[in-house]
Amino acid sequence: xxxxxxxxxxxxxxxxxxxxxxxxxxxxxxxxxxxxxxxxxxxxxxxxxxxxxxxxxxxxxxxxxxxxxxxxxxxxxxxxxxxxxxxxxxxxxxxxxxxxxxxxxxxxxxxxxxxxxxxxxxxxxxxxxxxxxxxxxxxxxxxxxxxxxxxxxxxxxxxxxxxxxxxxxxxxxxxxxxxxxxxxxxxxxxxxxxxxxxxxxxxxxxxxxxxxxxxxxxxxxxxxxxxxxxxxxxxxxxxxxxxxxxx
Amino acid sequence: xxxxxxxxxxxxxxxxxxxxxxxxxxxxxxxxxxxxxxxxxxxxxxxxxxxxxxxxxxxxxxxxxxxxxxxxxxxxxxxxxxxxxxxxxxxxxxxxxxxxxxxxxxxxxxxxxxxxxxxxxxxxxxxxxxxxxxxxxxxxxxxxxxxxxxxxxxxxxxxxxxxxxxxxxxxxxxxxxxxxxxxxxxxxxxxxxxxxxxxxxxxxxxxxxxxxxxxxxxxxxxxxxxxxxxxxxxxxxxxxxxxxxxxxxxxxxxxxxxxxxxxxxxxxxxxxxxxxxxxxxxxxxxxxxxxxxxxxxxxxxxxxxxxxxxxxxxxxxxxxxxxxxxxxxxxxxxxxxxxxxxxxxxxxxxxxxxxxxxxxxxxxxxxxxxxxxxxxxxxxxxxxxxxxx
Numbered sequence: 001x002x003x004x005x006x007x008x009x010x011x012x013x014x015x016x017x018x019x020x021x022x023x024x025x026x027x028x029x030x031x032x033x034x035x036x037x038x039x040x041x042x043x044x045x046x047x048x049x050x051x052x053x054x055x056x057x058x059x060x061x062x063x064x065x066x067x068x069x070x071x072x073x074x075x076x077x078x079x080x081x082x083x084x085x086x087x088x089x090x091x092x093x094x095x096x097x098x099x100x101x102x103x104x105x106x107x108x109x110x111x112x113x114x115x116x117x118x119x120x121x122x123x124x125x126x127x128x129x130x131x132x133x134x135x136x137x138x139x140x141x142x143x144x145x146x147x148x149x150x151x152x153x154x155x156x157x158x159x160x161x162x163x164x165x166x167x168x169x170x171x172x173x174x175x176x177x178x179x180x181x182x183x184x185x186x187x188x189x190x191x192x193x194x195x196x197x198x199x200x201x202x203x204x205x206x207x208x209x210x211x212x213x214x215x216x217x218x219x220x221x222x223x224x225x226x227x228x229x230x231x232x233x234x235x236x237x238x239x240x241x242x243x244x245x246x247x
Numbered sequence: 248x249x250x251x252x253x254x255x256x257x258x259x260x261x262x263x264x265x266x267x268x269x270x271x272x273x274x275x276x277x278x279x280x281x282x283x284x285x286x287x288x289x290x291x292x293x294x295x296x297x298x299x300x301x302x303x304x305x306x307x308x309x310x311x312x313x314x315x316x317x318x319x320x321x322x323x324x325x326x327x328x329x330x331x332x333x334x335x336x337x338x339x340x341x342x343x344x345x346x347x348x349x350x351x352x353x354x355x356x357x358x359x360x361x362x363x364x365x366x367x368x369x370x371x372x373x374x375x376x377x378x379x380x381x382x383x384x385x386x387x388x389x390x391x392x393x394x395x396x397x398x399x400x401x402x403x404x405x406x407x408x409x410x411x412x413x414x415x416x417x418x419x420x421x422x423x424x425x426x427x428x429x430x431x432x433x434x435x436x437x438x439x440x441x442x443x444x445x446x447x448x449x450x451x452x453x454x455x456x457x458x459x460x461x462x463x464x465x466x467x468x469x470x471x472x473x474x475x476x477x478x479x480x481x482x483x484x485x486x487x488x489x490x491x492x493x494x495x496x497x498x499x500x501x502x503x504x505x506x507x508x509x510x511x512x513x514x515x516x517x518x519x520x521x522x523x524x525x526x527x528x529x530x531x532x533x534x535x536x537x538x539x540x541x542x543x544x545x546x547x548x549x550x551x552x553x554x555x556x557x558x559x560x561x562x563x564x565x566x567x568x569x570x571x572x573x574x575x576x577x578x579x580x581x582x583x584x585x586x587x588x589x590x591x592x593x594x595x596x597x598x599x600x601x602x603x604x605x606x607x608x609x610x611x612x613x614x615x616x617x618x619x620x621x622x623x624x625x626x627x628x629x630x631x632x633x634x635x636x
Contacts, residue, residue, distance in 0.1 A: 055535050081541040092536035095632045096554050106540035108453070109550065115450030138633035151536075158540060 004031040006066055006162060006193055007052060013060035014047060021047050022058065023217040029162075034194045036204040036225075039214035040240065045197045048214070049164045052195070053084045065162070082110065085155030089167040091147045093139035093154070099126070100135040103154045110158065118157075125153035129183050145176025149183055156187075163187065165196040199244055205229065213237045286602070301598040302327070308593050312500050312584040323594045330586035331611060337506050337585060338572040338615070344511035345571060346564075349518025356523050367519070375516040380577050383509030387581040390501035396492050405485050407493065413504065416483035417497040423480035427473050434469035438462035502583040506575065514571045521563045525556035557630045565623035569616050576612075586611060 007029035014022040021044045029035060037045045050056040051063060054070055054077045063070040065080045094102050103122035107113040113121070126132040129149035139147055148168060155163065165184065169177045181203050188194060188207040198204065204211060204225060211228035213221040213236075221228065221237045232238050256262045290297055302324040309319050314332040317325060355367040374382065391410050394400060399409035407414040438461075445456045474481065486496030529552045537547040578585040579592060591608045595601055 053539055055538065078541060078543070081539060084539075086536075086539040088532060088536060090532050092530075092532035094533065094536070094551055094555075096558075096630075105550065106542060108449075109455075109546055110541040112453040112455060114453040117453070140632055154540070 005029070006031050007195075008064040009048075009052075009061070010064075011061035012048075012051065012058045012063060014044075014051065014056065014058045021217050022051070025061070025217075025219060027212075027219065029193060029195065031161075032191050032193055033209045034188050034192075034207045035196070035210045035212060036208040037195065037197045037212045037214060038199055038201075038204070038240070038244075039212075039220075043214040044217040045212075045214045046166050049086075049166060049195050049197060052162075052164060053081050053086055055086075082158065083160050084162045084164060085158060085160035086164045087148070087151050087155055087166065087168045089170050091139070091144070091151045091171070093147055093151055095139050097138075098135070099131075099137055099139070099142070099150050102139065102150060103157045106154070106158050121157050122153070125156050126150075128156070128186075129153045130179075143176060144172045145179045148172065148176075148180045152180075152183055152187075162193045162195070165194065165198065167197050167199075169198065169200060201229070201245060213240065215240075295599065297600065297603065299600075299603055301594075301600050301603075304598070306594060307597060308589075310584045310589050312503060323590065323598065326594055327586070327590040327607070330584060330589040330591070333578075333583070333589075334572075334575055334585040334587075334611075335615070337503065337510065337575045337578065337583070340507055341510040341514065341571050341575065342568050344507065345514040345518055345567070348511060348515035349567075350522050352515060352519035353522025353526070356519060357526060371516045371519055374513055375520075379509060379513040379574055380580060382513055383505055383577055383581060386508040386512075387501060387505030390505050393501075396488065399488070399493075405483070405496075407486060407488075410501070411492070411498065412501045413499040414486035414493045414496050415499065416485050417495070419482040419484055421480040421482060423477040426477055427470050427480060430473040431466070431470040434466050438465050441465070500583075502578070502581050505581055506578050506583045509577075510571050510574055513574075514567050517567050517570075518564060521560050521567065522556070525558075525560035526552060528559045529555045554630065558627075558632065561623060561627040561630060565620060565627070568619050568623065572615055572619065573612060 005028055007027065009025050009027040012022055012025040013020070023044075025044075025048060027048075037049070039045050047056055051058045051070075052065060057072075058070075066083055068076050068079050070076060070080060093099075094105070097105065100119055100122050103125060104113075104115070104118035107118040107121055108115055111118075123132060123135065126135055129152055131146055131149055134142060134146060134150070139150070142150065152168075168184070169180050172180065177200065181200060184194070184196070184203070185207055194207075196203075196208075208225045211221075211223055211225050212219055213228070213232075213234075215236050221232060221234050223232075228237075229241065232241060256266060287297075303322050305320050306323050306326045307319050308326075310317050310326065310329050312333055313329045314336065315325075315329060317329045352367045352370060355363050356371070358364050358367075390412075393408055393410045396407075396409045396411055396414075399407035399414065401407055405416050442458050442462060445458050445461070449455055484495045486493040486498075488494075533551055533555065534547055537551045542550070575585055576587040576591075579588040582588065586608055591604060595604045598604070
């Protein structure tokens with residue numbers, strides 16, 4: 001097992017005006033690791049992963065992805081974004097483009113891939129998320145679960161080696177959560193490096209190598225899933241787990 | 248039995264709405280009938296003749312701004328067409344200028360540059376809150392207070408701005424110019440196909456071409472090249488100051504410039520707000536998703552934001568085009584010879600056929616407006632989303 005460090009966060013701090021969202025975040029992600037991040041809303045978990053592909057700028061500390069440091073340097077931001085895929089809570093598919101155009105857009109315009117080839121790639125990923133028959137439809141014609149799977153395919157089409165998931169199932173009906181989680185589990189089994197913000201603890205137990213619990217902008221607890229669920233160290237974690245596991 | 252039938256009609260959802268609609272239409276028809284009857288009776292009683300025979304009578308007045316030849320001997324019908332063309336001219340030029348200015352100001356208002364953003368803000372708040380008529384009169388007055396022709400302000404050597412308008416060179420076409428014109432048309436057709444083939448090429452090879460730049464160059468340089476090959480078959484007659492006025496060339500009247508400035512600067516303020524709201528309406532998530540995929544900001548704008556913003560921009564933009572077109576009837580205030588000024592004003596006074604003329608003018612505006620609506624609606628359909636997004 002290689003231990004190549006693909007993401008390094010060192011003393012990362014971020015403020016929204018006076019509000020201190022991220023406080024001295026240290027995090028190291030190794031290649032192929034699956035990290036699940038949970039915590040109450042407003043704890044900074046989404047903000048943290050959004051800093052990793054610079055959708056948010058951090059103000060203090062360093063973030064290094066694949067040896068490239070994230071600064072105001074636009075070239076570096078481009079390099080990192082090409083290697084880091086992201087899936088959002090609200091899917092954010094492009095409503096004016098068909099499913100296949102949604103997926104082939106970035107390969108065509110960013111990777112400068114010929115259209116035919118890009119569409120083949122797109123179809124391959126649609127097969128992977130098990131909805132190739134929806135290729136010609138528009139996002140507005142799909143269910144939430146199908147939309148999120150298209151969003152995952154769209155990210156994968158850029159062939160990233162790290163995937164960030166920002167509450168990918170929070171906007172879905174209970175019935176559709178499973179179809180999305182199945183795709184994510186499959187992706188995990190293939191060895192993708194994944195950072196997942198989610199409250200799906202079943203999923204976490206299945207795939208996570210590391211659990212992270214955040215509260216008020218800090219990483220309160222980081223542990224292997226068996227330790228995390230069976231004997232959490234901090235009281236805050238215990239309280240949180242008791243609330244989400246016994247509701 | 249009978250009460251239940253009445254009850255059924257009044258309380259049944261469908262029959263009640265049918266009943267109400269029939270009543271309203273009926274009352275409206277009676278109202279119109281009475282007005283027409285009364286008007287016809289009153290006109291007859293006062294011995295005022297009616298009908299459209301006046302259209303073939305000689306107009307007896309001159310129109311200073313005209314796109315087709317017109318003398319005072321020509322008919323009222325021809326005066327109608329002169330006015331119609333002037334209305335269309337100001338409407339088309341106005342919409343064109345207002346769109347460019349509006350999009351520019353709308354985008355600048357979202358700029359991160361504090362100075363630009365606030366200049367645009369002041370412009371919008373000032374122009375859209377002052378009646379357009381006052382603005383037209385203001386610009387016209389400024390134009391009338393320009394120096395006299397003798398002290399006209401030269402622009403690019405051969406244009407002269409004075410209180411009588413903008414004197415500019417007029418083109419004289421010599422033999423062979425038609426070939427230059429055709430080469431221009433062919434260049435446009437060619438670029439159309441080139442665009443298609445380059446797009447195909449991009450689809451096959453993935454290489455991106457600066458299609459817009461290549462095509463602009465072809466459209467600009469082909470006619471210039473042909474022009475020199477044909478031995479420069481185009482001359483300009485330059486305006487030359489002789490005595491108190493310019494001889495030669497052509498003049499763009501201050502009435503036209505005043506109208507154009509007034510209408511387009513006023514309407515552009517509204518269009519800029521439309522454009523701004525359209526761009527804002529595209530959710531932040533759309534930009535974030537495109538950025539996360541690695542798209543650069545100009546591509547995000549071109550491929551993701553603008554196509555979605557158009558969906559919101561087009562319907563109110565149509566309204567603005569309609570407003571501008573109808574506001575062009577304000578030309579009467581500064582003597583711009585549009586449809587209302589000539590045919591709707593002088594012809595009306597001379598013939599006294601107020602009802603006929605007003606009906607004709609109104610129907611004309613209605614036709615122009617509906618035509619604009621139809622085309623904009625077709626365009627609007629092409630930019631809407633499929634499904635419920």
